[in-house]
Amino acid sequence: MENRQLLQKKDVGSAPDLVAQQTKGTPRLLLMGQRRSGKSSISSVVFHKLPPSETLFLESTARVQKDSLSSFMDVQVWDFPGQIELFDNPNITFDIDAIFGEIGALIWVIDAQDDYLESVARLNNTILNIQRSYPHINIEVFIHKVDGLSDDYKLDIQRDITIRIQDELSDQGIENAPVNFHLTSIYNHSIFEAFSKVIQKLIPRLGQLEAMLTNLCRTCRFEKAYLFDVNTKIYIATDSTPEDMASYEICSDYVDVVIDFTEVYGSWPRTQQWRDRLEQEPWQQPMEDQVACEWAESGMVLSDAQRPIMLREVDRFLALVAIMKEGSYEKMPQINMNVDVVVKGLTEFFDITKPKEAKVLSAPPTGPGGGKAARAGGQLLRS
Amino acid sequence: MSDLEATKAGSGSTTDLAAAQAAAHAQLKKVKKQKVLLMGKSGSGKSSMRSIIFSNYLARDTRRLGATIDIDLSHVKFLGNLTLNLWDCGGQEAFMENYLSQQRAHVFSNVGVLIYVFDTESRDVERDLATYVNIISALVQYSREAKIFVLIHKMDLIQPSTREAVFDQRVSVVRRKTAEAVAIVRKQKPGDQQQPSTALQSPSSADAIPDIDLDMQLFATSIWDQSLYKAWASIIHDLVPNLGVIETQLASLGVAIDADEILLFERTSFLVVSKWTSREGERNPYGDRFERMSNILKSWKHTCSKFTGTPRNAEQFSDFEYKMGPTFSMFVTKFTTNTYILVCMPPGEARFNSAKLNVAAARPWFRFLDGPAVGASPSSQMLASVGGGYSSESGGQAPDA
Numbered sequence: 001m002e003n004r005q006l007l008q009k010k011d012v013g014s015a016p017d018l019v020a021q022q023t024k025g026t027p028r029l030l031l032m033g034q035r036r037s038g039k040s041s042i043s044s045v046v047f048h049k050l051p052p053s054e055t056l057f058l059e060s061t062a063r064v065q066k067d068s069l070s071s072f073m074d075v076q077v078w079d080f081p082g083q084i085e086l087f088d089n090p091n092i093t094f095d096i097d098a099i100f101g102e103i104g105a106l107i108w109v110i111d112a113q114d115d116y117l118e119s120v121a122r123l124n125n126t127i128l129n130i131q132r133s134y135p136h137i138n139i140e141v142f143i144h145k146v147d148g149l150s151d152d153y154k155l156d157i158q159r160d161i162t163i164r165i166q167d168e169l170s171d172q173g174i175e176n177a178p179v180n181f182h183l184t185s186i187y188n189h190s191i192f193e194a195f196s197k198v199i200q201k202l203i204p205r206l207g208q209l210e211a212m213l214t215n216l217c218r219t220c221r222f223e224k225a226y227l228f229d230v231n232t233k234i235y236i237a238t239d240s241t242p243e244d245m246a247s248y249e250i251c252s253d254y255v256d257v258v259i260d261f262t263e264v265y266g267s268w269p270r271t272q273q274w275r276d277r278l279e280q281e282p283w284q285q286p287m288e289d290q291v292a293c294e295w296a297e298s299g300m301v302l303s304d305a306q307r308p309i310m311l312r313e314v315d316r317f318l319a320l321v322a323i324m325k326e327g328s329y330e331k332m333p334q335i336n337m338n339v340d341v342v343v344k345g346l347t348e349f350f351d352i353t354k355p356k357e358a359k360v361l362s363a364p365p366t367g368p369g370g371g372k373a374a375r376a377g378g379q380l381l382r383s
Numbered sequence: 384m385s386d387l388e389a390t391k392a393g394s395g396s397t398t399d400l401a402a403a404q405a406a407a408h409a410q411l412k413k414v415k416k417q418k419v420l421l422m423g424k425s426g427s428g429k430s431s432m433r434s435i436i437f438s439n440y441l442a443r444d445t446r447r448l449g450a451t452i453d454i455d456l457s458h459v460k461f462l463g464n465l466t467l468n469l470w471d472c473g474g475q476e477a478f479m480e481n482y483l484s485q486q487r488a489h490v491f492s493n494v495g496v497l498i499y500v501f502d503t504e505s506r507d508v509e510r511d512l513a514t515y516v517n518i519i520s521a522l523v524q525y526s527r528e529a530k531i532f533v534l535i536h537k538m539d540l541i542q543p544s545t546r547e548a549v550f551d552q553r554v555s556v557v558r559r560k561t562a563e564a565v566a567i568v569r570k571q572k573p574g575d576q577q578q579p580s581t582a583l584q585s586p587s588s589a590d591a592i593p594d595i596d597l598d599m600q601l602f603a604t605s606i607w608d609q610s611l612y613k614a615w616a617s618i619i620h621d622l623v624p625n626l627g628v629i630e631t632q633l634a635s636l637g638v639a640i641d642a643d644e645i646l647l648f649e650r651t652s653f654l655v656v657s658k659w660t661s662r663e664g665e666r667n668p669y670g671d672r673f674e675r676m677s678n679i680l681k682s683w684k685h686t687c688s689k690f691t692g693t694p695r696n697a698e699q700f701s702d703f704e705y706k707m708g709p710t711f712s713m714f715v716t717k718f719t720t721n722t723y724i725l726v727c728m729p730p731g732e733a734r735f736n737s738a739k740l741n742v743a744a745a746r747p748w749f750r751f752l753d754g755p756a757v758g759a760s761p762s763s764q765m766l767a768s769v770g771g772g773y774s775s776e777s778g779g780q781a782p783d784a
Binding site for chain 1: 443539542543607608641643644663666667668669672675676679680682683686687689690691692693697698699700701702703704705706707708709710711713727729730731732733734
């Protein structure tokens with residue numbers, strides 16, 4: 001949070017200036033909505049690991065706030081102050097093309113606990129303005145702050161907002177605009193789930209990824225498998241079985257547990273004596289040869305029906321988390337081999353789909369041993 | 384430690400030795416009860432923290448709790464032979480006055496631990512402190528040996544940057560007030576008619592008595608983060624019976640399996656009961672890791688209970704392992720009936736597997752320390768029967784005498 005405030009102080013330029021120095025080529029998410037609808041809280045919680053309770057102390061955003069998510073895919077997140085009127089603004093003319101030109105998705109945040117009519121009207125206006133020139137922008141409406149609302153009431157609000165927007169758009173002659181609705185709250189997993197859905201739409205060849213995971217689930221009899229971005233706990237792909245919030249929550253929390261353990265026990269260097277002692281007499285092997293898998297791997301058996309959960313790190317950013325069926329913990333070695341194959345496949349997949357320039361840089365394909373060099377001390381760590 | 388090793392060596396060879404061992408065992412298995420008073424102003428968060436620590440509530444679930452009326456008494460079984468008699472004292476003024484007057488002896492005698500909770504949000508600090516002084520004097524009067532823990536609670540409501548300053552300021556005020564309370568008792572002491580003989584030589588004896596009472600620790604806490612676990616782990620740490628034995632056993636286990644760190648958690652609360660750290664492990668820069676582990680595992684337990692639909696006090700996982708390539712390995716596993724064990728160790732597949740086997744082998748020893756009278760003796764069946772006979776015999780004698 002403090003970083004954020006510092007950043008805000010640093011960005012003294014006005015909004016149009018900022019727009020000018022954008023980076024090309026990375027997909028961008030725009031966070032827009034009314035003042036105090038929770039945009040900054042969302043980006044702080046999702047991208048800066050701010051505990052939700054501390055978003056109370058966040059100050060109002062005065063300028064466009066840019067965050068970049070550097071992960072398997074670089075994504076920029078722009079947090080627009082609610083008071084900026086982009087269209088029909090008498091004072092400043094915004095370079096609309098620069099803002100929306102390379103945008104991946106527009107996220108519109110609506111405070112469900114407040115009167116949302118004005119916000120909906122502004123959203124309609126925004127959609128009408130950008131639909132003509134950029135019809136492919138995904139518009140994701142986050143109906144936010146729904147924690148504490150009853151399920152019925154939540155759905156009522158969602159229905160009401162949906163109708164208001166659809167009606168307005170069809171009145172203006174726009175049918176089938178890519179508008180999606182998500183019920184979100186920073187106090188539970190829903191915001192991460194919503195972001196997952198948004199990000200997944202930006203991934204090239206998502207179907208391939210999903211097919212790989214589905215295949216793995218079938219071979220190893222997994223109930224559900226997720227490919228997580230470890231830093232944000234956004235899942236970028238899952239197998240084809242129906243979505244299930246509960247599975248996502250437990251897998252996401254599992255990533256958290258593993259990250260926490262890693263930070264406490266794995267983020268500081270051990271001494272050389274320690275290492276020397278462990279590599280001498282009864283072992284007689286360098287440490288690297290004593291371990292079976294050079295990436296992080298973990299498993300947990302739940303008491304209920306002995307249902308295990310497993311996690312396997314894919315690369316510096318991604319981890320595969322799966323819920324297994326009961327009794328499969330005994331077959332762990334076999335499962336590990338299968339997972340290894342899939343992980344190799346995933347690595348190749350990301351090598352191929354990476355943007356061109358990046359691919360040239362990382363030209364030599366990483367073989368089984370090649371990963372070692374790239375492996376920094378504290379992967380799986382929160383940045 | 385030494386008598387336990389003796390047990391191991393001479394398992395069942397000579398009967399008199401066995402009898403001596405049985406006596407030692409009975410000593411180890413003696414059930415300990417501790418009276419714990421939880422006091423503080425109404426709405427300061429006493430019942431909330433109790434529910435979080437002992438009943439696995441989530442922090443946000445505590446909103447549902449109503450005001451505690453009078454004293455809410457609960458017996459918390461903590462490890463096999465320690466029972467906490469938790470007196471959650473409703474903090475409304477009428478009750479407070481009642482505790483200090485009519486119920487004074489009932490409430491304040493035989494207290495093992497007093498936990499006093501201050502609310503950082505309180506508007507009437509002076510009045511809070513006045514009540515505190517009264518409580519402390521009552522405590523000093525009836526249970527001089529009681530340990531005092533003062534929790535400056537709801538720290539989450541204070542801006543993070545000023546938290547430390549606020550806490551320091553509160554600490555100095557509370558310490559001053561405690562000294563005042565003790566001074567009051569000192570003055571009263573000569574007039575206290577219980578022991579007229581000491582009253583005669585009042586000045587010297589009055590000076591000698593109260594100083595020992597200042598066994599007091601202060602913690603800044605919040606139910607929204609791990610600080611609560613830090614405070615409660617220190618509270619229960621001193622109450623655990625046979626702690627010395629557990630600690631030495633843990634240390635020898637740690638050396639035997641080449642571990643870097645071993646933590647022993649209580650099953651329900653996931654408070655750290657005992658810990659051992661190797662010299663390399665001591666270099667760990669995270670000084671707050673113990674309460675952090677409690678917090679992590681406890682919230683994980685919640686996730687599991689939500690996922691599996693089992694009650695939140697039920698056991699949620701039996702085994703967790705994590706190997707982080709060539710950096711470290713660790714596992715958390717169900718250890719004895721009332722404990723979980725966490726072992727952090729150097730990487731290496733063979734080392735990991737043998738450590739797991741060794742921990743499993745050590746289980747009977749700890750089960751003996753942890754379990755109540757039923758616990759079978761670790762080394763031989765025969766010893767167990769002798770030990771069991773002895774304890775039932777002594778149990779039978781007690782009512783007669």
